[in-house]
Amino acid sequence: MTEPTRSAAGAGSLIDINGLLENPVFAGGFGLASLGAILAFARRGALSAAGLMRRRLLVNVEISRTDPSYPWLLAWLSEPRPQTSFLAKRLTRINKLSVTTSTSTTPNGPTEASFFLQPGYGRHIVKYKHAYIAVSREKQSTAKTNTGEPHETLELTTLYAHRHIFEDVFTEARGLALQANEGKTVVYSVRNFDWVPLGVPRRKRPLASVILDQGIKEGIVDDARDFLARRQWYDDRGIPYRRGYLLYGPPGSGKSSFIQALAGELDYSVAMINLSEIGVTDDKLAFLLTKLPERSIVLLEDADSAFVNRRRRDADGYSGGAVTFSGLLNALDGLAAGEERIAFLTTNHIELLDPALIRPGRVDMMVRIGEATRYQAAQMWERFYGDVDPEGIVRERFLSRLDELGLFLEPSEGVTSVRTSTAAIQGLFLFNKNDPEGAIKMAEGLIPPKLEAEPN
Helix, strand or coil, X not given: CCHHHHHHHHHHCCCCHHHHHHCHHHHHHHHHHHHHXXXXXXXXXXXXXXXHHHHHHEEEEEXXXXXXXXXXXXXXXXXXXXXXXXXXXXXXXXXXXXXXXXXXXXXXXXXXXXXXXXXXXXXXXXXXXXXXXXXXXXXXXXXXXXXXXXEEEEXXXXXXXXXXXXXXXXXXXXXXXXXXXXXXXXXXXXXXXXXXXXXXXXXXXXXXXXXXXXXXXXXXXXXXXXXXXXXXXXXXXXXXXEEEEEEECCCCCCHHHHHHHHHHHHCCEEEXXXXXXXXXXXXHHHHHHHCCCCCEEEEEEXXXXXXXXXXXXXXXXXXXXXXXXXXXXXXXXXXXXXXXXXXXXXXXXXXXXXXXXXXXXXXXXXXXXXXXXXXXXXXXXXXXXXXXXXXXXXXXXXXXHHHHCCCCCCCECCECCCCCCHXXXXXXXXXXXXXXXXXXXXXXXXXXXXXXXXXX
């Protein structure tokens, strides 16, 4: 082919590849682009390989803050673990902490505070037995719709070969939680839609410290123990595994004190709901009873407030409890009712309760805890003054004085008796801790005063 022909062919070409490659500017740019693409593919490949290795070699456990084990693990992570090796000492240092403060008021007035340090948000490493565990505590960007609190998660990561170590971690964390509450009763109250501990756990109240009339305390305790021992019996017969009790009587007779002592005797906690509290609705009550803390006695106070508003409308618009009659019934034994539950209802006005509430299945045992009897007064005297009056001589004078005041008379037709409460007797003894004679002299103060409105 002649020279002019080649020139014509070159001119007709759209891209002169040889010319472009011989251009140093283009060649350099093309080389950089190729290098960048290669590095990008290499980075993606490395990330994919790292992800694959992570999935193959590591195992993760994520715990939400709503899970009961969340506080157990935080407490477990806060336990000191002395390390002997140089590497473990350097890797397992927790440098970011958070604090939880709980306060309580002492009888003398000042406030006691306890501080609980725990791992803060971020990443930490701990060594447990022969395994290293990476801990990541994070606060999520999402929040609970009912409270506005952000969601929190705790993630534990270790080698896949050490995956069985998590069973030991959770078992030890639960053991520490039980040990921390040993000899104590945890009281839960409602905050929004969650159960939260009401202050610090309280020392168990001895059952013997609650003085009820003869046979009452023993009857309830025996019934509760029998119920707890018959789980399989209920399952075999297809009966919902729950038990309900109604304690009624005048204020100050010891209803709430007995429930607290019973919880300590059974090694249970108490989950308390006041049905007359503002904001407790049917849906909220049903939801709370389905997510009770484990091994808890649920206490529904002021059960009568679910039926009749015993207060006139105040200036702020409050006219009583928001729980309806049908809402309480459904929460106790409806389709949404939970199982494995012991429920106590208390009321000072049993006459306001509907018969539908106190039928068997909702309330299986009704007990009146009434005004102080001679037996209770004698037993309380023994607990307070038994060491200084071992023969009971002063006790008989005290009981005779109460007889003179008519505090043990049962009401008869046309005659109204004057009765007192065990709370009033205890208050009298507390005022005269070391003075039994003073208690006798002040016994007249046990007569309930008649309160009259001041004239305008």
